[in-house]
Amino acid sequence: MSEDKLVAPTFPVTARFPDDAKAEIQPSVVAVGDVPVNLVVVTRIAQRARLHAVALSPNDAIRSLPVLKPMIVILDGGVDDRQYDALLDVIRDNRQKNGQGHPRLLYLSAGQAKEAQSRRHPVFDAVVSKPILPERLEAALSQLAGQSR
Numbered sequence: 001m002s003e004d005k006l007v008a009p010t011f012p013v014t015a016r017f018p019d020d021a022k023a024e025i026q027p028s029v030v031a032v033g034d035v036p037v038n039l040v041v042v043t044r045i046a047q048r049a050r051l052h053a054v055a056l057s058p059n060d061a062i063r064s065l066p067v068l069k070p071m072i073v074i075l076d077g078g079v080d081d082r083q084y085d086a087l088l089d090v091i092r093d094n095r096q097k098n099g100q101g102h103p104r105l106l107y108l109s110a111g112q113a114k115e116a117q118s119r120r121h122p123v124f125d126a127v128v129s130k131p132i133l134p135e136r137l138e139a140a141l142s143q144l145a146g147q148s149r
Contacts, residue, residue: 027068029053029141030103032061032087033076038132042074042108045134049141058083065090065103071148072141073103077110077130088123101125104144108132 028051031042039055046053051072056064065073065087073091075084095101104125111129125147126140 026070027052027054028071028145029074030061030065030068030070030072031055031074031076032058032084033108034058034078034083035076038076038108041132042076042137045132045137046072046074046141048134049138049145051141051145058087062087062090066094069094070103072106072144074106074108074141076108091123102148104148106140106144108137 029043029046031039031046031053033039033042033055034057036055043053043055054068061073075087091103091105094103105123106126106128107124109127109129126144128136128140
């Protein structure tokens, strides 16, 4: 009797159904950040908004975003956001290639000054300031998802 091994899924995830049919499941939301607790909270709120969400570190997101092609990317802002510079370049390139402005970018701001500054940044489509409140984040996600369809 062999043991099943746990393997991290690659994207897109292939779902198997009882009748041997398969379907590829693409995430509609990718949450990016360094704080695992925040990423869990953000992905759960996205799921409440009926969006399929995954969480990635900034380095994993740089490699995976061109393949995943999500509707929305959520950046969990912190004290130093220079870690996102390369990721923002990838997002800009994706937007230019598809011509539809995808993925939409939602920025979780660490403070009021950063929120005002980030609104001026041309890549951000929406900004939600911390602390993360489910009602505010879910409303912003629903609005961005509506714009993306």
